[in-house]
Amino acid sequence: MIESPYQPAPSRYDDGMSYRRAGRSGVLLPALSLGLWQNFGSRQSFARVQEMVHYAFDRGIVHFDLANNYGPEYGTAEENFGRLMERSLRPYRDELFIATKAGYDMWPGPYGNWGSRKYLMASLDQSLRRMRLEYVDVFYSHRYDPRTPLEETLQALVDIVRCGKALYVGISRYPLDAARFAFDYLAARDVRCLLFQDRLNLLDRAPVTSGVLPLAAEHGAGFVAFSPLAQGLLTDRYLHGVPADSRMAENRTLHGDVLTDAMRHRLQGLAAMARQRGQTLAEMSLAWLLHDARVTSVIVGASSKEQIAQNLRALASAGFSDGELAQLDALAGVE
Numbered sequence: 001m002i003e004s005p006y007q008p009a010p011s012r013y014d015d016g017m018s019y020r021r022a023g024r025s026g027v028l029l030p031a032l033s034l035g036l037w038q039n040f041g042s043r044q045s046f047a048r049v050q051e052m053v054h055y056a057f058d059r060g061i062v063h064f065d066l067a068n069n070y071g072p073e074y075g076t077a078e079e080n081f082g083r084l085m086e087r088s089l090r091p092y093r094d095e096l097f098i099a100t101k102a103g104y105d106m107w108p109g110p111y112g113n114w115g116s117r118k119y120l121m122a123s124l125d126q127s128l129r130r131m132r133l134e135y136v137d138v139f140y141s142h143r144y145d146p147r148t149p150l151e152e153t154l155q156a157l158v159d160i161v162r163c164g165k166a167l168y169v170g171i172s173r174y175p176l177d178a179a180r181f182a183f184d185y186l187a188a189r190d191v192r193c194l195l196f197q198d199r200l201n202l203l204d205r206a207p208v209t210s211g212v213l214p215l216a217a218e219h220g221a222g223f224v225a226f227s228p229l230a231q232g233l234l235t236d237r238y239l240h241g242v243p244a245d246s247r248m249a250e251n252r253t254l255h256g257d258v259l260t261d262a263m264r265h266r267l268q269g270l271a272a273m274a275r276q277r278g279q280t281l282a283e284m285s286l287a288w289l290l291h292d293a294r295v296t297s298v299i300v301g302a303s304s305k306e307q308i309a310q311n312l313r314a315l316a317s318a319g320f321s322d323g324e325l326a327q328l329d330a331l332a333g334v335e
């Protein structure tokens, strides 16, 4: 049987998605983006990967967040994305904003990790081959490397843009002083930092308390929030135990020991507040992030298109009164 070619939904830009400007740049990103860290690699059926990515694109999610080692196994999320490029997405390349990163362990030996020029250059070449792309839209230094001179890492980013392998660059999870240095170094070379990526959710406000989120805004970089649902904790998934098909049951990056009685109590309080607002806990958690105008995009993960569908409903959320924001802080335990 001949497979009928994929036709994206004609309504994809007219279906509730909003687009936010990334700092002081020309780039707009969807308020919700899709991250391919887990559930998009070789342990997942390709049909499922395709279903989730097409579902997202059909609803205006044009920003896909990858990294060299996403999968699992390492590299296989990019490989699957490359298969999608070949099979269905190539005609829409100019509608897509594709991110990848290097900074964590990827291949053995001294050149497959951290922040050297040697690693970043080789890794991006590998990513482009896997994704069957000529360039990515944004390439990130995935983490600060305290043992490599920061100038070396940043100059590699500058040169990557200059040779056309990435249109923009970003940094992820940099501490405050290193982030400040990076913003200045890149700006002085006319390769501004487009995006700063960090973990931010109702339970973890570190980028706000450390000052790195306001710093990014001050330097004209957009802020991209990852793990907005605390890897699934901030959903209805763990309110009554640990489902067998959940990330926590898999016990790789989300471990059962976070689900203490105190945490369960916090989650139940937050879920009750969400219900009062006519939302799920996931919808309310995402709406809370989107309430902050400094957040350019929220990158959600998902293991089904139904989860993506539910998360998209956060876009239609009513705002929060000051009283509700204070109540959320109290319930989340971050007063």
Ligand SMILES: NC(=O)c1ccc[n+]([C@@H]2O[C@H](COP(=O)([O-])OP(=O)(O)OC[C@H]3O[C@@H](n4cnc5c(N)ncnc54)[C@H](OP(=O)(O)O)[C@@H]3O)[C@@H](O)[C@H]2O)c1
Binding pocket: 034, 035, 036, 037, 038, 039, 065, 066, 142, 172, 173, 197, 198, 225, 226, 227, 228, 229, 230, 231, 232, 233, 235, 236, 237, 245, 246, 247, 248, 282, 299, 300, 301, 302, 303, 304, 306, 307, 308, 310, 311
């Ligand atoms: N820069 C970095 O260092 C860094 C680090 C981590 C992540 N990221 C990026 O951020 C992306 C998102 O991170 P994340 O996967 O931790 O995000 P997340 O959105 O906090 O967690 C995603 C998980 O939550 C569950 N979930 C999502 N929507 C749900 C819903 N509506 N109802 C019930 N459960 C739901 C699913 O868990 P189940 O699988 O259990 O169903 C899903 O896999 C990654 O894919 C990656 O692109 C970047």
